[in-house]
Amino acid sequence: MAVQTVAGNATTAPVDLGPAAALSCRECGERFELGPLFACASCFGPLEVAYDLPTGSPEELRKRIEAGPDNIWRYAPLLPVPADVADKPNLNPGFTKLVKADNLARELGVTGGLYVKDDSGNPTHSFKDRVVAIAVEAARAFGFTTLSCSSTGNLAGAVGAAAARAGLRSCVFIPHDLEQGKVVMAAVYGGELVGIEGNYDDVNRFCSELIGDPLGEGWGFVNVNLRPYYGEGSKTLAFEICEQLGWRLPDQIVIPIASGSQLTKIDKGLQELIKLGLVEDRPYKIFGAQAEGCSPVSAAFKGGHDVVRPQKPNTIAKSLAIGNPADGPYVLDIARRTGGAVEDVTDEQVVDAIKLLARTEGIFGETAGGVTLGVTKKLIEAGVIDPTLTTVVVNTGDGLKTLDAVSATSQATATIKPSLDAFRAAGLGTA
Numbered sequence: 038m039a040v041q042t043v044a045g046n047a048t049t050a051p052v053d054l055g056p057a058a059a060l061s062c063r064e065c066g067e068r069f070e071l072g073p074l075f076a077c078a079s080c081f082g083p084l085e086v087a088y089d090l091p092t093g094s095p096e097e098l099r100k101r102i103e104a105g106p107d108n109i110w111r112y113a114p115l116l117p118v119p120a121d122v123a124d125k126p127n128l129n130p131g132f133t134k135l136v137k138a139d140n141l142a143r144e145l146g147v148t149g150g151l152y153v154k155d156d157s158g159n160p161t162h163s164f165k166d167r168v169v170a171i172a173v174e175a176a177r178a179f180g181f182t183t184l185s186c187s188s189t190g191n192l193a194g195a196v197g198a199a200a201a202r203a204g205l206r207s208c209v210f211i212p213h214d215l216e217q218g219k220v221v222m223a224a225v226y227g228g229e230l231v232g233i234e235g236n237y238d239d240v241n242r243f244c245s246e247l248i249g250d251p252l253g254e255g256w257g258f259v260n261v262n263l264r265p266y267y268g269e270g271s272k273t274l275a276f277e278i279c280e281q282l283g284w285r286l287p288d289q290i291v292i293p294i295a296s297g298s299q300l301t302k303i304d305k306g307l308q309e310l311i312k313l314g315l316v317e318d319r320p321y322k323i324f325g326a327q328a329e330g331c332s333p334v335s336a337a338f339k340g341g342h343d344v345v346r347p348q349k350p351n352t353i354a355k356s357l358a359i360g361n362p363a364d365g366p367y368v369l370d371i372a373r374r375t376g377g378a379v380e381d382v383t384d385e386q387v388v389d390a391i392k393l394l395a396r397t398e399g400i401f402g403e404t405a406g407g408v409t410l411g412v413t414k415k416l417i418e419a420g421v422i423d424p425t426l427t428t429v430v431v432n433t434g435d436g437l438k439t440l441d442a443v444s445a446t447s448q449a450t451a452t453i454k455p456s457l458d459a460f461r462a463a464g465l466g467t468a
């Protein structure tokens with residue numbers, strides 16, 4: 038099969054993406070000029086951004102970061118973005134709360150410190166604003182005029198909103214049967230939203246074809262031809278978690294897996310912080326979380342395989358429903374190298390975990406958050422996650438987008454006439 042590696046580059050001028058120096062192949066290491074490339078011309082391996090990273094002292098860099106804006110642009114020296122990025126029209130995501138979850142910790146028997154990194158606080162209420170913000174800078178640098186993506190839901194909304202702010206056109210693609218909350222959140226920003234009759238893997242295949250077609254000329258697909266840049270946005274989760282812990286690595290992090298990009302790049306971010314001397318180099322473990330109804334990476338991990346066998350997704354965790362995850366093998370590497378694990382939970386456990394987080398910490402996460410906390414609980418009970426160590430659970434999206442998951446069991450306690458007698462008669466007010 039011929040692999041399309043270059044697509045629709047609308048400009049040939051040298052691009053300014055700050056410290057980004059080149060693209061390099063994750064498999065064979067071959068380097069390429071910065072451009073809308075995503076696969077190595079020699080071995081078809083995925084491309085990653087390579088940097089000329091800052092050379093000053095760690096103290097200087099730490100100070101420079103701390104003096105920066107309260108969003109991901111405080112880490113601009115470590116991202117493929119121009120130095121003046123914060124002055125451009127964008128959604129300025131990031132620097133979301135790291136919540137010390139003491140009630141949840143008590144309930145789960147965690148004594149080493151349990152934190153929830155709550156990315157529902159981003160502009161379009163999921164972690165996807167981080168990756169899209171970086172992809173927008175690449176799109177601007179390469180002269181793209183339309184922003185696009187294949188999405189499991191949250192990405193479509195993040196692209197629609199970012200394009201609106203940046204003054205770009207948008208046309209985004211989703212599986213036709215997503216939650217209403219995701220559809221409305223994607224459509225409201227005014228771009229084209231196209232439902233594809235099929236699952237995410239069908240949507241993704243369709244987008245790959247569109248990239249190779251004249252129709253797709255001048256289009257930046259944030260997670261396809263801009264994927265190397267897009268991925269870098271997830272590093273900011275690693276940067277923030279460490280900075281918010283007082284420039285310290287957590288011992289254990291639990292991260293949901295769809296394509297596996299986020300988990301892979303969080304690890305890359307942690308490695309960069311170590312390399313730069315911004316945190317002390319000590320061991321950390323990375324755990325991946327999937328829903329049982331779409332658990333190709335978890336199945337490979339538990340089966341001891343290096344190859345991820347595609348699945349047909351069937352789960353309420355639709356934002357994670359990628360049956361053929363592009364970064365699956367790298368997730369396996371990272372989980373094994375760090376001494377972590379990949380695990381999955383049933384839809385019922387997902388719902389229980391959403392309600393557990395809401396009940397204990399006042400945080401309403403989406404189904405992906407339920408997957409991640411559900412897996413955390415399961416791995417603590419199995420003795421795989423050590424409750425005496427510092428643990429961070431990433432909540433990647435907002436429960437308002439996946440109301441259906443909990444609406445059957447989360448309704449008014451009672452409906453009564455507006456009188457105290459009725460209230461008393463119903464035996465209420467004692468909860």
Ligand SMILES: *Cc1c(COP(=O)(O)O)cnc(C)c1O
Pocket residue numbers: 163164165189191192293294295296297298299300356357403405406433434
């Ligand atoms: C997209 C998404 C993820 C993870 O995506 P990756 O493809 O693995 O990077 C996790 N949570 C939510 C809510 C998402 O929308």
